[in-house]
Amino acid sequence: xxxxxxxxxxxxxRGQFALTAMYHWIFVPLTLGLSFILAFxxxxxxxxxxxxxxxxxxxxxxxxxxxxxxxxxxxxxxxFEFGTNWSNYSWFVGDIFGAxxxxxxxMAFFIESTFIAVMFFGWNKVSKKFHLVSTWLVAIGANLxxxxxxxxxxxxxxxxxxxxxxxxxxxxxxxxxxxxxxxVASTKFIHTxxxxxxxxxxxxxxxxxxxxxxxxxxxxxxxxxxxxxIFGLLSSLVLILTGDTSARQISKIQPMKFAAIEGxxxxxxxxxxxxxxxxxxxxxxxxGIGNNDFVFRIEIPKILSYMxxxxxxxxxxxxxxxxxxxxxxxxxxxxxxxxxxxxxxxTLAAFKKAKDTEDTAAYNLLKNKFYDTEFKEDYxxxxxxxxxxxxxxxxxxxxxxxxxFHIMVGLGFYFVLFFxxxxxxxxxxxxxxxxxxxxxxxxxxxxxxIATMTxxxxxxxxxxxxxxxxxxxxxxxxxxxxxxxxxxxxxxxAALFTALFIAEVQIMFKQIRLGPKEGRK
Amino acid sequence: MSYTVLQHxxxxxxxxxxxxxxxLMFVQGGxxxxxxxxxxxxxxxIIVNSLGRKWEFTFTTLVTFGGAFFASxxxxxxxxxxxxxxxxxxxxxxxxxxxxxxxxxxKPNNVFGHKTYEVxxxxxxxxxxxxxxxxxxxxxxxxxxSVNFANISxxxxxxxxxxxxxxxxxxxxxxxxxxxxxxxxFFLARILGLLYFMxxxxxxxxxxxxxxxxxxxxxxFLAVFLFFVAWLLLKHGYGYHPETKVVSLVKYKYxxxxxxxxxxxxxxxxxxxxxxxxxxxSLLASYxxxxxxxxxxxxxxxxxxxxxxxxxxxxxxxxxxDLQSSLTIENSSSSRYTLTIMSYVSLLVxxxxxxxFYAWKSINDKKINLDEIKEESHxx
Numbered sequence: 001x002x003x004x005x006x007x008x009x010x011x012x013x014r015g016q017f018a019l020t021a022m023y024h025w026i027f028v029p030l031t032l033g034l035s036f037i038l039a040f041x042x043x044x045x046x047x048x049x050x051x052x053x054x055x056x057x058x059x060x061x062x063x064x065x066x067x068x069x070x071x072x073x074x075x076x077x078x079x080f081e082f083g084t085n086w087s088n089y090s091w092f093v094g095d096i097f098g099a100x101x102x103x104x105x106x107m108a109f110f111i112e113s114t115f116i117a118v119m120f121f122g123w124n125k126v127s128k129k130f131h132l133v134s135t136w137l138v139a140i141g142a143n144l145x146x147x148x149x150x151x152x153x154x155x156x157x158x159x160x161x162x163x164x165x166x167x168x169x170x171x172x173x174x175x176x177x178x179x180x181x182x183x184v185a186s187t188k189f190i191h192t193x194x195x196x197x198x199x200x201x202x203x204x205x206x207x208x209x210x211x212x213x214x215x216x217x218x219x220x221x222x223x224x225x226x227x228x229x230i231f232g233l234l235s236s237l238v239l240i241l242t243g244d245t246s247a248r249q250i251s252k253i254q255p256m257k258f259a260a261i262e263g264x265x266x267x268x269x270x271x272x273x274x275x276x277x278x279x280x281x282x283x284x285x286x287x288g289i290g291n292n293d294f295v296f297r298i299e300i301p302k303i304l305s306y307m308x309x310x311x312x313x314x315x316x317x318x319x320x321x322x323x324x325x326x327x328x329x330x331x332x333x334x335x336x337x338x339x340x341x342x343x344x345x346x347t348l349a350a351f352k353k354a355k356d357t358e359d360t361a362a363y364n365l366l367k368n369k370f371y372d373t374e375f376k377e378d379y380x381x382x383x384x385x386x387x388x389x390x391x392x393x394x395x396x397x398x399x400x401x402x403x404x405f406h407i408m409v410g411l412g413f414y415f416v417l418f419f420x421x422x423x424x425x426x427x428x429x430x431x432x433x434x435x436x437x438x439x440x441x442x443x444x445x446x447x448x449x450i451a452t453m454t455x456x457x458x459x460x461x462x463x464x465x466x467x468x469x470x471x472x473x474x475x476x477x478x479x480x481x482x483x484x485x486x487x488x489x490x491x492x493x494a495a496l497f498t499a500l501f502i503a504e505v506q507i508m509f510k511q512i513r514l515g516p517k518e519g520r521k
Numbered sequence: 522m523s524y525t526v527l528q529h530x531x532x533x534x535x536x537x538x539x540x541x542x543x544x545l546m547f548v549q550g551g552x553x554x555x556x557x558x559x560x561x562x563x564x565x566x567i568i569v570n571s572l573g574r575k576w577e578f579t580f581t582t583l584v585t586f587g588g589a590f591f592a593s594x595x596x597x598x599x600x601x602x603x604x605x606x607x608x609x610x611x612x613x614x615x616x617x618x619x620x621x622x623x624x625x626x627x628k629p630n631n632v633f634g635h636k637t638y639e640v641x642x643x644x645x646x647x648x649x650x651x652x653x654x655x656x657x658x659x660x661x662x663x664x665x666x667s668v669n670f671a672n673i674s675x676x677x678x679x680x681x682x683x684x685x686x687x688x689x690x691x692x693x694x695x696x697x698x699x700x701x702x703x704x705x706x707f708f709l710a711r712i713l714g715l716l717y718f719m720x721x722x723x724x725x726x727x728x729x730x731x732x733x734x735x736x737x738x739x740x741x742f743l744a745v746f747l748f749f750v751a752w753l754l755l756k757h758g759y760g761y762h763p764e765t766k767v768v769s770l771v772k773y774k775y776x777x778x779x780x781x782x783x784x785x786x787x788x789x790x791x792x793x794x795x796x797x798x799x800x801x802x803s804l805l806a807s808y809x810x811x812x813x814x815x816x817x818x819x820x821x822x823x824x825x826x827x828x829x830x831x832x833x834x835x836x837x838x839x840x841x842x843d844l845q846s847s848l849t850i851e852n853s854s855s856s857r858y859t860l861t862i863m864s865y866v867s868l869l870v871x872x873x874x875x876x877x878f879y880a881w882k883s884i885n886d887k888k889i890n891l892d893e894i895k896e897e898s899h900x901x
Contacts, residue, residue: 058898065899066624072580073620077613079587080602084610087603088680092673094595095855102592103866105585110873113577114880120899121574125884134880165856169670169681170595172856349674387676476676479603480683489610496614500621503632510630517898 009483010475013085016490018460020077022453023497027071027504029452032146032193033200033235034064035139038119039132040227046132056220057135058123059516060204063508065120070504074497085486089467089477095172096162096179097152104148111141146196147189154185156468157459158253164380166351166370171471184249188459191242194235195452198415201232202441202448205422207512209441212432217515226426233419240412244307250462251308251316254469257462259319260398261405262304265293267318267326273303276406279399319398323391334391341386344379384471393473396464404454404461411451418444527860528850529832531593534867536827538586539657543706543823544816545579546653547717548572550710552619552646555639558718558730563891565639566627566900571721571889572714573623573901578877580620592863596668596853597838600682604666605656605690612652619645623901646714647707654706656690658699660830661753661775663841665692668848685842698756701749708742709796709819716803716812723888732804739800754779759839759847766852768836768844778829785828792821 038060045053079101083090090097118126118134126134155161161178162171173179205228208221251258258264263279264271277297302312317331325333347369354362369375388394422441425431431438463469467477522530551572559565591598602609618641625631626638665686672681686692693699715731715738722728758774761767771777779786795818803811831837836847854860887893894900 062899066628069621069624072577073617076580076584076587076616076620079584079591080609080613083591083598083602084606085603087599087682088673090591090595090599090603091681094591094598095859098588098592098595098598098855099859099863099866101588102585102863103588105581105588106866106869106873109581109584110877113581114877116577117574118880118884121897122884123898124896125886130883167670169673173859173862176858176862345674345676349671352671352674387679476673476679478680479606480678480680481603481606481689482687485606485689489606492614496617499633500617503621503625506630506632507625507628511628514629 006483007475009481009486010478012483012486012490013478013481014474016486016493017078017081017085019490019494019497020074020081021456021460023501024071024074024078025453025456026449026501027067027074028146029196029199030067030203031064031071031142032196033198033231034060034067034203035135035142036197037200037204037227037231038064039136039139040231041224042132042135044227046128052219053223055516056223059220060224061119062511062517063207066504066507066511068116070500073500077493085479085481086467086477087479089472091170092472092477093156093159093162093171093468095170096155096159099173099176100148100152100155100180104145108141108145108148111137112145115141143193146193150189150192151180151182151185153459154182154188155179156466157188157463158182158184158249159468159471164370164376164383166348166367167355169348171468183245184253187242187245187249191239191246192455194239194242195455197235198232198239198412199448199452201228201235201419202415202444204228205232205418206441206443206445209438210512211515213435213438213442215432218432220516222426222431225422225431229419229422229426233416233423236412236416236419240416243409243412247307248309254463255317256319256322256394257396257401257458258308259317259322260396260401260462261458262316263293263398263402264304264316264318265320267316267321267329269305269315270302270313271304271308271316272299272301273307274299274406277402279402319395323394334385334394337382337385338388338391340379341382341384341388343386344375344383345386347375347379381470384466384468384473384476387473387476388465393465396462401458401462404457408451408454408458411447411454415444415448415451522861522864524857524860525851527857527864528854530864531589531854531860532827532831532837532850534870535586535590535593536824536831537820538582538589539827540820540823542579542582542586543709544713544819545575545582546650546706546710547713547812547816548576548579549619549646549650549714550707550712551714551717552642553711554714554718554731554734555642557734558727560726560730564724564727566894567722567724567727567889567891568718569623569626569639569642570894570897570901571718574885575717576619576623580616583616589863593855593860594848594850594853595855596682597848600666600668600848600853601656601664601838603680603682604684605659605664605693606684607688608652608656608690608693612649612656615645615649615652618642619649627900646710650707650710651703653703655693655699655703657706658696658702659693660827660837660839661702661756661758662693662696662698663759663839663847664690665842666840666846667843668840668846698749698752701745701752704745705742705749708738708745711738712742712800713812713815713819716799716815719803720809720812721889723890732807735800735804739804759836759844761834761836761847761849763834766849768839768847768849770844774835775829778833778835779825781833782828785825785832788821788828789825792818792823792825794818796822 038057041053041057115134115137119138122131160182161175163174165172204224208224211217211221262274275298278295280293280295304316305314306312308316315329321331323334325331351366354366425434465473467474555565555568559568622638622641626635666684668682670681673679715735718731754776757770757772760771760774796815799811799815802808831850836849838848840846
């Protein structure tokens with residue numbers, strides 16, 4: 001299978017997309033959250049007229065500006081890489097995927113780019129209220145753009161509202177509302193933006209803690225911690241709730257990913273949730289592995305079953321159930337899915353042949369199959385499996401997915417505690433004396449980045465080998481290019497992004513050390 | 522709306538976005554003039570800040586142009602981006618380095634020094650405009666690709682669109698007509714940049730130099746533009762039969778398109794005259810509003826070029842490798858349903874234009890000079 005596809009090119013393309021996405025995601029979550037924190041602070045300034053709040057707002061706005069530009073720069077690459085490196089994907093689902101990208105541009109980017117100019121340059125030129133509205137619109141615009149790209153991403157994980165058109169060999173949108181109002185999309189959107197809010201809150205608290213450690217800008221630091229702790233706590237609670245909902249959705253639509261995040265090879269009832277665990281290094285061949293999947297683990301009984309379906313007794317399928325099938329539970333073996341996928345593919349090939357030979361009867365018969373509910377449910381939904389040979393190719397990288405998930409969840413709960421502690425210390429007026437806590441806050445900043453990055457690793461590595469769940473594997477989504485070209489651009493991007501990242505961090509550090517411009521000596 | 526109308530409507534939207542992008546590339550043109558016009562650090566700071574307050578519009582329009590093309594004509598996205606890999610990647614590199622340069626240039630501790638970021642801006646301005654122009658030139662001169670939908674059921678290699686030469690799009694630079702469009706766009710962007718400075722900057726030495734530069738950029742622009750247009754009108758084009766959809770080479774296709782779509786021809790002529798009027802009036806007198814005439818003229822000219830490339834049964838992205846693989850607005854578009862949904866979304870565009878106009882008017886009343894920049898808390 002894929003005899004004429006250069007697999008090293010596919011992997012370099014994968015690497016390039018992952019590299020761009022990871023660099024992009026270093027900057028975006030801070031933009032998402034900090035934009036709202038700026039809006040809260042400026043609102044308080046406009047309400048009270050207290051110039052100190054304006055000074056605070058402008059300080060964080062400077063950091064926002066430095067971070068924003070590089071997020072924009074890396075974002076444009078992602079948009080175009082869908083075409084440059086994943087041209088087959090762009091055609092196969094472009095009818096659905098392109099729309100959210102275009103709407104993102106029209107609805108969100110223009111709001112952002114227009115009002116960001118007013119936000120930066122309008123302090124002395126527009127009224128206080130108009131400036132405040134602009135700051136809010138920047139926050140809304142930034143988060144709206146996240147909405148559309150996350151709708152698109154959610155659709156890749158859960159393709160709904162679509163109909164395959166055999167004439168054009170592509171999936172076409174059949175219901176726009178199914179695409180944008182998909183529960184997976186709304187959960188993904190809220191979960192992702194709240195992760196940005198949490199990261200930005202931790203960033204603000206960490207930087208403010210540094211000022212307190214240096215005994216500088218005490219008013220700004222205390223007030224910033226107050227705003228960020230409240231915003232962060234509320235966001236982290238929503239983050240956990242949507243994380244729970246997301247887990248339930250994944251267990252239904254991407255059961256292989258769900259099994260991978262828990263390292264569950266053999267399905268069971270009353271499945272426990274691994275809180276901490278070390279996976280067995282002997283794994284590799286998925287066959288026959290049952291109870292020896294872990295070297296060590298601490299487990300909460302029955303919780304995984306509850307996470308999956310809301311019942312402590314429910315059956316949670318493991319990786320082996322999905323590979324080899326489980327007739328008792330009505331799970332089809334992967335090999336059968338591959339056969340069904342091949343039937344769908346061969347039906348498409350026969351349709352094309354009938355069209356070329358002008359065999360009208362066969363043409364109509366075969367065409368109608370792609371619109372027939374039974375054929376769609378029994379065969380076409382496994383179209384992507386038809387590209388695969390080996391059922392083991394259906395298992396994502398379990399250790400990477402498992403550890404990423406547990407790091408993300410562990411840190412998520414730590415952040416809730418972190419925000420509560422800072423709020424308590426703030427209200428007891430003891431924050432400046434707790435130097436350990438202040439240092440902890442500074443060192444929590446990188447942890448927030450690790451948490452949000454691992455979240456994306458779970459989402460994207462965990463769904464491999466699929467570009468579009470069950471419909472298009474990564475190997476079939478590629479462009480017709482050579483590995484050398486992609487290798488060269490990969491290293492060019494890596495060098496450029498790293499250089500810009502170093503510059504950004506250096507500038508940020510310097511701006512923080514300098515503090516607010518007004519009153520600077 | 523019928524499917525055909527929707528396809529034409531969306532080609533019009535793409536044409537509008539492309540033409541507005543061409544106008545907004547005055548930012549890129551201006552970036553190539555930072556050292557030509559700014560002889561002192563203060564002058565360069567004025568120039569960079571004048572452009573810096575507009576760069577996001579160009580960038581956002583480019584992103585929206587890409588997104589809209591993806592949504593409405595995904596086969597183009599798939600074929601051109603996945604095929605002419607090196608050209609598009611080079612364009613992207615040019616734009617990454619632009620986005621950060623404004624924000625990082627004047628910040629302390631920016632690692633590479635402000636000159637590096639100014640060089641980045643120059644590269645974006647020079648190479649970005651030239652490459653985009655050359656890439657658009659292939660709309661009239663063809664590329665080497667094939668498209669076969671049946672490939673999707675070929676597991677050996679299921680890629681539908683394939684580029685058939687190893688140069689991955691760089692071969693476009695070997696075609697003189699493509700090159701002439703690239704050079705035209707480069708000089709046009711510089712001219713628009715100069716006209717923009719005349720309207721936006723209040724600094725006599727910079728303005729005197731800008732006026733001198735206008736003439737020295739106008740002459741090569743006019744020569745290359747006329748060459749491009751003459752060649753376009755005299756060359757074969759790629760037409761397709763309305764019924765059979767068979768693509769073939771048609772003599773004087775683009776000239777016929779201008780004649781058979783007289784409104785497009787008129788827009789082209791009016792646009793050309795407006796561009797020239799804006800330039801010549803700015804050359805002859807100390808006139809500062811030339812950017813509006815030349816800017817609107819640019820929009821009209823580029824719009825009409827897109828129109829002759831895609832309307833009147835013309836293949837807008839022709840394949841010289843296999844004529845029948847050529848992309849037309851009929852065979853490369855999204856489904857009727859998606860185009861309809863997107864058409865509703867496009868109704869937001871006037872609203873977007875209105876708030877952009879209002880927001881900018883409110884902060885852009887005064888011309889930029891050193892005093893104004895010193896009062897600002899956010900400086901590039």
